Amino acid sequence: MADELTPETPEEEQPKKTHKQRKNGLYPGVSDELAENMRTGWADTELHGLEPIAQATHTLARRDALSRRFPGERLVVPAGRLKTRSNDTEYPFRASTEYAYLTGDQTENGVLVLEPTGPTGHTASIYLLPRSDRENGEFWLSGQGELWVGRRHSLAEAEQLLGIPAKDVRELAEALTEAEGPVRVVRGHDAVIESALTDKVTKERDEELRVYLSEARAVKDSFEIGELQKAVDSTVRGFEDVVKVLDKAEATSERYIEGTFFLRARVEGNDIGYGSICAAGPHACTLHWVRNDGDVRSGDLLLLDAGVETHSLYTADVTRTLPINGTYTDIQRKIYDAVYESQEAGIAAVKPGAKFRDFHDASQHVLAEKLVEWGLLEGPVERVLELGLQRRWTLHGTGHMLGMDVHDCAAARREAYVDGTLEPGMCLTVEPGLYFQADDLTVPEEYRGIGVRIEDDILVTEDGNRNLSAGLPRTSSDVEAWMAGLKG
Numbered sequence: 001m002a003d004e005l006t007p008e009t010p011e012e013e014q015p016k017k018t019h020k021q022r023k024n025g026l027y028p029g030v031s032d033e034l035a036e037n038m039r040t041g042w043a044d045t046e047l048h049g050l051e052p053i054a055q056a057t058h059t060l061a062r063r064d065a066l067s068r069r070f071p072g073e074r075l076v077v078p079a080g081r082l083k084t085r086s087n088d089t090e091y092p093f094r095a096s097t098e099y100a101y102l103t104g105d106q107t108e109n110g111v112l113v114l115e116p117t118g119p120t121g122h123t124a125s126i127y128l129l130p131r132s133d134r135e136n137g138e139f140w141l142s143g144q145g146e147l148w149v150g151r152r153h154s155l156a157e158a159e160q161l162l163g164i165p166a167k168d169v170r171e172l173a174e175a176l177t178e179a180e181g182p183v184r185v186v187r188g189h190d191a192v193i194e195s196a197l198t199d200k201v202t203k204e205r206d207e208e209l210r211v212y213l214s215e216a217r218a219v220k221d222s223f224e225i226g227e228l229q230k231a232v233d234s235t236v237r238g239f240e241d242v243v244k245v246l247d248k249a250e251a252t253s254e255r256y257i258e259g260t261f262f263l264r265a266r267v268e269g270n271d272i273g274y275g276s277i278c279a280a281g282p283h284a285c286t287l288h289w290v291r292n293d294g295d296v297r298s299g300d301l302l303l304l305d306a307g308v309e310t311h312s313l314y315t316a317d318v319t320r321t322l323p324i325n326g327t328y329t330d331i332q333r334k335i336y337d338a339v340y341e342s343q344e345a346g347i348a349a350v351k352p353g354a355k356f357r358d359f360h361d362a363s364q365h366v367l368a369e370k371l372v373e374w375g376l377l378e379g380p381v382e383r384v385l386e387l388g389l390q391r392r393w394t395l396h397g398t399g400h401m402l403g404m405d406v407h408d409c410a411a412a413r414r415e416a417y418v419d420g421t422l423e424p425g426m427c428l429t430v431e432p433g434l435y436f437q438a439d440d441l442t443v444p445e446e447y448r449g450i451g452v453r454i455e456d457d458i459l460v461t462e463d464g465n466r467n468l469s470a471g472l473p474r475t476s477s478d479v480e481a482w483m484a485g486l487k488g
Contacts (some may be wrong), residue, residue, distance in 0.1 A: 001143050008237055017111035025238070025445040039134055050160040053104045055312060058223045060163060062102050062216065067114060067122040069212055072184040076197065077102055078190035079110035096189045097404045098213045100313050105162055107152065109169050111193060116181065126162060129168035184209040214411035217403050219425035224403065225459060227314035228427055229468050231269065232457055233310040234472040236317040238264035242304060243486045246324055254278040261306045269308040273315025274406045277305035280324065282438040284451030287396060291350040298325040301332055303451055313404050317429050318469045319455030326483045328476055331446045336476050339452045342366035342432040346398055350458050350465040352428065354422050363432040367394050377445055393436060402457055424462050431455030
């Protein structure tokens with residue numbers, strides 16, 4: 001990557017220097033002639049007549065609901081800042097979920113502020129970095145100048161796209177230090193903004209804001225449901241891509257599978273929604289196997305847990321456990337079919353008015369029955385469930401909320417989530433599994449090293465549920481036929 005010439009400029013005018021700004025540890029000077037040359041001769045690129053982003057009406061409704069929940073208080077929701085990956089390079093930026101949910105914007109350094117207009121009501125403003133300044137050279141001398149990292153929207157353009165008055169974020173921190181009245185901020189994303197509010201906020205009050213925004217995402221609006229379906233549909237195509245290249249994965253490693261799915265995620269979406277789990281053979285027994293550096297062998301199973309994230313940051317979360325050579329062995333089929341039966345019971349329990357825990361309990365009951373039937377546990381089944389004995393091999397809960405975060409609504413109160421009731425518009429995963437570790441001497445040898453999980457994304461509807469990921473087969477026979485068709 002190229003190095004740019006960077007003079008010493010005031011800190012407020014020059015974001016953190018990157019490796020592109022360093023050359024042998026020196027910052028060469030810039031001649032007056034070059035500086036003057038770089039100021040002029042640039043075309044006007046301002047965009048006019050922009051259409052609002054697709055979710056603009058939905059983000060407005062979300063801000064209105066937030067305003068009603070915290071009347072008379074200033075609310076500050078940052079997008080976050082770039083984070084260092086190593087030395088002077090940064091991770092790709094991903095805006096905080098709370099900020100993106102309320103604005104639809106995804107740019108670093110952005111901050112949404114809701115200013116109270118009295119006892120009730122707020123005026124929303126979005127604070128953003130404006131276009132790079134060409135007069136002072138920021139656009140070509142700063143590591144985050146537009147010449148180096150690309151054009152950003154002007155404040156006027158942002159207003160058209162987001163439907164929110166836009167202001168210069170570089171003026172916000174000082175303004176916040178002088179702000180009066182009650183304030184809440186979403187913590188953990190922007191240290192500069194938090195520092196400006198140090199003497200004005202409390203952890204307890206800020207946590208109430210974070211919890212509210214987590215619970216507000218539980219019921220999805222029509223835009224969100226459409227985005228989740230879009231994410232799932234791309235994920236289905238990503239799984240198809242993987243099946244088509246399993247022979248190449250056998251010649252390399254699990255990383256070929258990881259890279260294949262990642263290509264689909266980047267072509268059709270923003271990214272993967274979480275680190276892909278491409279677990280072949282006994283690696284399937286490691287719940288969060290993301291090293292993806294193991295062998296892919298014919299005769300083994302591949303547990304693929306992956307999801308595409310859309311450009312609006314909604315993610316799918318789907319798992320299939322596939323026979324690498326296209327056909328399950330007898331013992332693999334036995335375990336797979338048990339997990340499928342468990343998942344069927346769990347999905348059937350997802351409906352409005354049901355307790356969130358119901359689908360987990362239904363799935364676990366089936367798995368406990370199978371473990372007793374196979375002689376791995378001593379019954380009766382009720383005793384097994386009461387003591388949680390099945391958990392040696394089932395390990396995890398049967399699902400979670402899904403949305404902009406793969407484990408969405410994580411800050412919600414227990415009574416609103418795991419002890420809560422399902423409502424139409426909620427989206428969750430149903431993902432039972434059985435995992436027999438390679439070194440588990442309590443099970444017959446033929447079980448060892450086999451891990452199976454089946455996961456689908458389920459939308460609660462008015463009259464039951466809809467499987468958003470039904471485009472992928474689930475029964476063992478359907479999986480084999482699907483794989484044969486793709487390989488043929």
